Amino acid sequence: SQQGEEDPQALSIQEGENATMNCSYKTSINNLQWYRQNSGRGLVHLILIRSNEREKHSGRLRVTLDTSKKSSSLLITASRAADTASYFCATVHTGGFKTIFGAGTRLFVKA
């Protein structure tokens, strides 16, 4: 079954630096979403990008989608300690109903 795979599994950066996380998937999708999860909490939706879109911005977040490579990236600019969390990509197959979540990237931002 299709599943988004995030890369890297873990990332440690200094406050103020940019953080880039990647997601790859295997079959065609309707949309791809990024979620954030603070430790021991529920997931929070960050951004959704549709299969006919290539780039989206939301505040300090920038998401790109390359359907030819079946990959997406999430860029967090000017990171803050409060950005420390796990980030998950989630995909919805073309014609599908379910959202498939990857294993996530753990981001640690050092103050």
Place this chain on the structure above:
Amino acid sequence: SQTIHQWPATLVQPVGSPLSLECTVEGTSNPNLYWYRQAAGRGLQLLFYSVGIGQISSEVPQNLSASRPQDRQFILSSKKLLLSDSGFYLCAWSAHPGAAETQYFGPGTRLLVL
């Protein structure tokens, strides 16, 4: 605005005991509802989803069951818990109808089976 509640937040249960986790949604009607399980440091595994009252789809054969007795209530149950049922259980909703779009998650229930 919409809110989603889950309880309890934490639960420690002995092997073989029953389980009932409850999830309720406010501020929307006829939502799609989902139960996920998350192992430590891992992604989410979809357990059940529901598109309406009494309509439950199971994704993974297991020791658990789900019910939707009311439009905005989703219950996860087990008659006899196993050690392997330990994990972090998340309930979520999305707008209905339509293909999967943004999901809104509850705070989760951490279950430890001893």
